[in-house]
Amino acid sequence: MDIIGKRYLYFLISLIIIIPGVIALALWGLPLAIDFTGGSLAELRFESSNTPALEDVRALYAEFGFEEAEPRSSGEDTLIVRTKHLDNATNNQIIDEMSQRFNSEITILRFDSVGPTIGKEVTKRAAGAIAIASLAIMFYIWYAFRGVKNAHRYGISAILAMLHDVLVVFGVEAILAHFLGWELDALFLVALLTVIGFSVHDSIVVFDRIRENEGLSRRKPYEVIVNNSIVQTMARSINTQLTVFLVLLALAIFGGSTIRHFVIIMMVGVLSGTYSSIFNASPILVVWENREWKTWFRRKSP
Amino acid sequence: MSKQTRNLIIIIPIALMAFWIALSPNPIEIFGRTIAVHLGLDLVGGVQALMEADLPADVPIPPDSMETARIIMESRANGLLGVGEAIVQLAGDRRIVIELPGETDPEAALSVLGESGLLEFIETGQINSQEALALEGTKVETDYPTTPDVPEGTKIYHTVMTGSSLKSVGVQLDNLNQYVVAFELDKEGSKIFRDFTTAHQGDYLAIVLDKEVVSIPIIKTAITDGVGSISGNFTNDTANELAIQLRYGSLPVPLKVVESRTIGPSLGEDSLQKSLVAGLIGLGIVMIFMVAYYRLPGLVADVALIIYVVIALSLFKIIPVTLTLPGIAGFVLSIGVAVDANILIFERMKEELKQGRNLNQAIDLGWNRAWPSIRDSNFATLITTIILFWFGSAFGASMVKGFAVTLALGVLVSLFTAIVVTRSLLHLVLDHIRIASHPRWFGVHMDPRSN
Numbered sequence: 228m229d230i231i232g233k234r235y236l237y238f239l240i241s242l243i244i245i246i247p248g249v250i251a252l253a254l255w256g257l258p259l260a261i262d263f264t265g266g267s268l269a270e271l272r273f274e275s276s277n278t279p280a281l282e283d284v285r286a287l288y289a290e291f292g293f294e295e296a297e298p299r300s301s302g303e304d305t306l307i308v309r310t311k312h313l314d315n316a317t318n319n320q321i322i323d324e325m326s327q328r329f330n331s332e333i334t335i336l337r338f339d340s341v342g343p344t345i346g347k348e349v350t351k352r353a354a355g356a357i358a359i360a361s362l363a364i365m366f367y368i369w370y371a372f373r374g375v376k377n378a379h380r381y382g383i384s385a386i387l388a389m390l391h392d393v394l395v396v397f398g399v400e401a402i403l404a405h406f407l408g409w410e411l412d413a414l415f416l417v418a419l420l421t422v423i424g425f426s427v428h429d430s431i432v433v434f435d436r437i438r439e440n441e442g443l444s445r446r447k448p449y450e451v452i453v454n455n456s457i458v459q460t461m462a463r464s465i466n467t468q469l470t471v472f473l474v475l476l477a478l479a480i481f482g483g484s485t486i487r488h489f490v491i492i493m494m495v496g497v498l499s500g501t502y503s504s505i506f507n508a509s510p511i512l513v514v515w516e517n518r519e520w521k522t523w524f525r526r527k528s529p
Numbered sequence: 530m531s532k533q534t535r536n537l538i539i540i541i542p543i544a545l546m547a548f549w550i551a552l553s554p555n556p557i558e559i560f561g562r563t564i565a566v567h568l569g570l571d572l573v574g575g576v577q578a579l580m581e582a583d584l585p586a587d588v589p590i591p592p593d594s595m596e597t598a599r600i601i602m603e604s605r606a607n608g609l610l611g612v613g614e615a616i617v618q619l620a621g622d623r624r625i626v627i628e629l630p631g632e633t634d635p636e637a638a639l640s641v642l643g644e645s646g647l648l649e650f651i652e653t654g655q656i657n658s659q660e661a662l663a664l665e666g667t668k669v670e671t672d673y674p675t676t677p678d679v680p681e682g683t684k685i686y687h688t689v690m691t692g693s694s695l696k697s698v699g700v701q702l703d704n705l706n707q708y709v710v711a712f713e714l715d716k717e718g719s720k721i722f723r724d725f726t727t728a729h730q731g732d733y734l735a736i737v738l739d740k741e742v743v744s745i746p747i748i749k750t751a752i753t754d755g756v757g758s759i760s761g762n763f764t765n766d767t768a769n770e771l772a773i774q775l776r777y778g779s780l781p782v783p784l785k786v787v788e789s790r791t792i793g794p795s796l797g798e799d800s801l802q803k804s805l806v807a808g809l810i811g812l813g814i815v816m817i818f819m820v821a822y823y824r825l826p827g828l829v830a831d832v833a834l835i836i837y838v839v840i841a842l843s844l845f846k847i848i849p850v851t852l853t854l855p856g857i858a859g860f861v862l863s864i865g866v867a868v869d870a871n872i873l874i875f876e877r878m879k880e881e882l883k884q885g886r887n888l889n890q891a892i893d894l895g896w897n898r899a900w901p902s903i904r905d906s907n908f909a910t911l912i913t914t915i916i917l918f919w920f921g922s923a924f925g926a927s928m929v930k931g932f933a934v935t936l937a938l939g940v941l942v943s944l945f946t947a948i949v950v951t952r953s954l955l956h957l958v959l960d961h962i963r964i965a966s967h968p969r970w971f972g973v974h975m976d977p978r979s980n
Contacts, residue, residue, distance in 0.1 A: 463873055486855065
């Protein structure tokens, strides 16, 4: 199997996957959850199946001064209402009023309330966490491959493949957020960081094989060594991905709605991570070895 | 004794222990510690809140006072609310995380926790030293701020003075080199104290925090100038503890709720059941896949996987790790990671077998060659879990932390099972089988020429 020979085809496939996501990001942006923006979110169940119309719920919140309240239905007799920051006391008042007006017992399934300053700080720290994770992993790989010629290339290639996965995940999130009403929350970031870890995990397995094969056969051209290494680790990469994917699939189908968003994002990341570790990370090494960028913008001589 | 036999002697007792701990539905007592499953708020329902010092950001807060506030709030959470296993932790320099499992009304709970505590000095009447001793640590009713409505016969004590009259409190050594708690009263307090101590010399005076008697010193001499001290076999620590309670009967820093999350018990229970089912199904699918693809070694890997699951679960119980919904997801995910180590080894083994090595060589070579990949790649995952933990801990985000901890533990345990369990079991099973006669058991299609 010749993967390295078709490396630009695989780079192109990556681009084709990433571009719609980037467009979605630019067009629709990413709706942020209250974890980052601050605000409140209540999930309510109406026990007597007297679930009120969304319009009436919005009017009720407006009376309390929360004109921006966005109620939406989240099941047969459940509603989710997002508002700006609302303290526990006010929330109790609103729920009491709602219970009387719509003549229904109301169960608060969930009520989250995040102050605006906290949201800002979480955002800052999240960005920091992703940056630190990337750097730490890059230096770790650099260190782990220190005996190999051009060890830094392995670290940087793994990070490039990882950035690929981050872009794919953000793109898919933007598209799904637009159509399914998802919001980017703290759990999304957890999924993203896990994907980063897994992506690098996969790249390292291939790199490790390259390191081993380089030691065994110094005479072969670098491209051949890299290609052999990819092919030799292919079964492992796919099987591992398959097991992780199956486990995640079970969680997505049977695990309940609370973590479905989280799990689906992780599935997307795992798929992308496997692809990028086979078709991006190692081919980048070859591109680097040959310094191919010198010919990218030049006509090939006949 | 071969190395494999030695390993088995280690594995079998550990596995049996783990089975017992992981599968026992009831709490177990081991060495005086209770070992049981700890479920997070998102699975049992409850209130989680983040409280922040209500002071401008540029005002430095002494770390001591946050810790004091934490201690006071912890005792309130456990005492006043009557919820079991409340967790009160510092998060960063100016925040405190509170978790109240089973609590459903965040407003009521948090206002109790955040209010300033009430310190009172109460008149005990004429009691002897034994009665005084018995009073310490008990709850009492007082007539401050108003006489409470309690059943007839309940003793109501008179409050002489409240903590608001204390000007300063400190720990000193007296002339006998004993630790004493010295205090100074404001003008009004001095006057009240002068009158009271002159009239009640030789009586006891109880110090009460949130209606609980924390100390009960005797009035030896009248305190007329508003400066006095409490003595009584203190160590440096116990004297400081009392001084803190006197000084900070009210919270040392004003706190406000900046984040609160309430999860109803029904949602929690539903999530728990669903995620358990999902985990079991995921485990089942992986096990079937391993046998279908790798045959006999796959079966061995499945046994190792079950050992992995029970060891990880029993560690969660022993440490204990609070299981949250993302935490369960992290653990289920780590099943995939655990299998990965086996897949790496088996793929290597198959390669070695195809090159005509005998089984024993193939196991050892396959294992030795796969090990650097397993080590390096898992280390990368560990790095991300450490960063996730750091990210979560600054906000008391127990969901994020729960995921990081279970995934990290899962990775570590899976390294152990890959190194020790799979390898030993493989040798145990395969030492008695000739590959040449059953290549299909290994999913290897042997090239007849290489035999």
